[in-house]
Amino acid sequence: MAKIRGAVIIDQQRCKGCDLCVVACPTDVLQLQPKEVNDRGYHFAYTANPDACIGCASCAMVCPDACFTVYKITTE
Amino acid sequence: MTSEDIIKNGSVVYSRPRLLNERNTHYCPGCSHGVVHRILAELLDEMGLEDKAIGVAPVGCAVFAYNYIDVDWIEAAHGRAPAVATAANRLNPENVVFTYQGDGDLAAIGTAETIHAANRGENIVMIFINNAIYGMTGGQMAPTTLLGQKTATSPYGRRADINGFPIKMSDILAQLDGTCYVTRQAVHTPAAVRKAKKALRTAFENAIAKRGTSVVEFVSTCNSGWKLSPAKANEWMAANMFEKYPLGDLKSI
Numbered sequence: 001m002a003k004i005r006g007a008v009i010i011d012q013q014r015c016k017g018c019d020l021c022v023v024a025c026p027t028d029v030l031q032l033q034p035k036e037v038n039d040r041g042y043h044f045a046y047t048a049n050p051d052a053c054i055g056c057a058s059c060a061m062v063c064p065d066a067c068f069t070v071y072k073i074t075t076e
Numbered sequence: 077m078t079s080e081d082i083i084k085n086g087s088v089v090y091s092r093p094r095l096l097n098e099r100n101t102h103y104c105p106g107c108s109h110g111v112v113h114r115i116l117a118e119l120l121d122e123m124g125l126e127d128k129a130i131g132v133a134p135v136g137c138a139v140f141a142y143n144y145i146d147v148d149w150i151e152a153a154h155g156r157a158p159a160v161a162t163a164a165n166r167l168n169p170e171n172v173v174f175t176y177q178g179d180g181d182l183a184a185i186g187t188a189e190t191i192h193a194a195n196r197g198e199n200i201v202m203i204f205i206n207n208a209i210y211g212m213t214g215g216q217m218a219p220t221t222l223l224g225q226k227t228a229t230s231p232y233g234r235r236a237d238i239n240g241f242p243i244k245m246s247d248i249l250a251q252l253d254g255t256c257y258v259t260r261q262a263v264h265t266p267a268a269v270r271k272a273k274k275a276l277r278t279a280f281e282n283a284i285a286k287r288g289t290s291v292v293e294f295v296s297t298c299n300s301g302w303k304l305s306p307a308k309a310n311e312w313m314a315a316n317m318f319e320k321y322p323l324g325d326l327k328s329i
Contacts (some may be wrong), residue, residue: 005077005082005086006082006086006089007079007080007082007083007086009083011092014100016104016105016106017105018105018106018306019106019305019306019307020106020306020307020310022307023307023310024265024266040100042105047079050079053079055082055086055089056266057089057090057266058266060089060090061090061266061269061270062111062263062264062265062266062269063110063111063114064101064103064105064106064107064108064109064110064111064113064114065100065101065110066092066093066096066110066114067092068090068092069088069090069091069092070088070089070090070091071082071083071086071087071088071089072082072086072087072089073077073081073082073085073086073087075077
């Protein structure tokens, strides 16, 4: 059966750590960095569980700072 | 298959809109303005309006909107965006003119300009960000603040006997014969964002076809002003704001 896999690239310097993508993700791929911060002092989002990504772009839809690039592939 | 393989071989589902500048926005983390800016930039690019669109920026948090979206902008005095947009549209009828205003701009100081521009049926799009508070100046009570809502100037909650009632601008504008499309949207979930973008597209199509004034209200959050986290602010909005400001089309002809 064809399986859909996805991947996201996050612009971590642009991210403001608002947490909206973490809430919007249906497969719990994203998390905020618990300790690390970017140059502007925000706990940026990262892919804690990248294998679960289905490329639905829900994170990109709710991101106020357009930090996401979303890729998708269909595998056999 | 690793993420690197998917990025190398897969198709791009979403990328940063071309018309958004590289500049970081000055908005607070999780602000609805960012989402609306993003869908506006996507839409202007998709509709090929890069060279034709003229935006009119308000006074309020979105005062620097011209810094972020790469189309032509005019900065208007507080509340006067519809008046400036009227002039821009009448002198350049081949251009597509839109205003981008908050509730302090559109519903308070600019009420007269807004109502009369809509009543004249100017072929403009009014984008109205309703977050029920004055965000930029420090969270004071706005005309759209809900009854009982605590703000910097109504610390015990808004009271009808002292402060009056929240104003439903879109409902007022929908009554006018000059408006062709009035809708109320939100950007708190991925589905709502997609729907809001569709509504915004209809509004711009109306402006291009010169059908009259289109108003797109976005019920938005101001997590700094409301003193909530962005995710909690979205929940609060869904639980409280939608009762007073129900989503959907108010007028579509």
